[in-house]
Amino acid sequence: MRELIKEAIADLKKGDGFIYVTSDGKKIDLHEAASTGTAVTPVSPKNEVLKKLDAAGLHLNDTRFLNELNELISLVTGSSVAIKSSKRRSFSDSEKSEIVEEWNKVEAAGKKSKAAFAREIGVGYQTFINWLRG
Numbered sequence: 001m002r003e004l005i006k007e008a009i010a011d012l013k014k015g016d017g018f019i020y021v022t023s024d025g026k027k028i029d030l031h032e033a034a035s036t037g038t039a040v041t042p043v044s045p046k047n048e049v050l051k052k053l054d055a056a057g058l059h060l061n062d063t064r065f066l067n068e069l070n071e072l073i074s075l076v077t078g079s080s081v082a083i084k085s086s087k088r089r090s091f092s093d094s095e096k097s098e099i100v101e102e103w104n105k106v107e108a109a110g111k112k113s114k115a116a117f118a119r120e121i122g123v124g125y126q127t128f129i130n131w132l133r134g
Helices: 002-014 030-036 045-055 063-077 093-109 114-121 125-133
Strands: 019-021 041-043
Touching: 002 045, 041 045, 041 093, 041 114, 093 114, 093 125, 114 125
Parallel strands: none
Antiparallel strands: 019 041
């Protein structure tokens, strides 16, 4: 469990933006995908980390679980531990453009809805719609 947590921290600290995956789930560099004409989907590293932790029994999206974990830590250590809320992610104009371009490819293939795509990349639906209009 400790190694999983360390790996999750390292993945999130990289901060490279998105991980791009092929239809079969393999990670690929965006430039490599473009040069080979491979369709990719941008995936939020945070979402991938949350999936791994959830599979291991650490349900960090569950507020009740976090409160219980916080209480347990407090009782064991004798000190109060505040669980930090995550900061909002900012996207550069170039990242937004790449995401909109990727959406255009996904939309042309007719594979998923705007809402599903927005969830996958870790942004709110209305934010994504605003990027499309922008």
